[in-house]
């Protein structure tokens with residue numbers, strides 16, 4: 001881990017510290033311990049995958065880090081600051097790109113920053129912001145589609161637009177909840193390549209939730225295997241593979257060895 005960098009004002013990667021976090025849901029007289037005593041540190045610029053079966057608390061943990069859900073126990077800090085609610089320094093991406101269908105790609109990207117401006121009573125047009133949106137759209141390969149509407153974009157392009165929208169506020173951490181789970185296999189491979197290229201470029205911290213072992217090994221620096229009773233982190237496994245990694249590497253001995261190790265941990 002490098003020295004901790006301030007998250008304020010830039011897209012510099014933040015250190016994420018999750019300390020003894022627990023969350024129990026109560027509904028209709030039933031208690032569900034979603035996660036318990038969960039601790040994890042993610043270094044600035046690191047890409048950590050949370051891997052586990054459905055219902056093991058992955059989304060709950062991510063929502064707590066995002067500030068969308070309050071933990072019952074423990075604490076989370078991002079860039080040294082306690083998480084108390086949602087903030088622009090933490091971007092979130094989901095399986096559905098969730099673009100507004102009535103807005104162009106460009107206006108979708110600009111929606112968050114413009115809403116922030118409006119809340120700050122600063123109603124002026126901001127050419128700098130517009131330039132920033134155009135720069136990000138060019139970076140994600142959508143310069144030609146900035147005036148297109150979401151239904152005119154392919155599934156992969158919609159995800160790239162959602163990525164651009166998440167990055168325009170210059171977050172220091174990106175939280176991704178099974179983002180490519182609904183895509184076809186080929187588009188998924190392309191999105192992995194895209195994500196890793198963007199990660200290299202922006203040098204951002206990423207926490208990536210998946211239930212797919214191969215995906216976790218393909219993109220992660222480390223894989224936190226979740227599960228158990230009460231649910232928490234069973235084991236954190238280093239992915240000792242070089243970068244860049246390619247979809248064609250998944251059948252190599254080294255890759256299979258990591259997969260086997262993670263599968264054993266999941267089933268233990």
Ligand code: ADP
Pocket residue numbers: 025026027032033034052053054055056057058059060061
């Ligand atoms: P995952 O993302 O790993 O599939 P979740 O974090 O969504 O798991 O859910 C963990 C557990 O908490 C599950 O048993 C789920 O049913 C329960 N849970 C999640 N959200 C709620 C909620 N809002 N109310 C009640 N139970 C919930």
Ligand code: MG
Pocket residue numbers: 058059060177
């Ligand atoms: Mg989930």
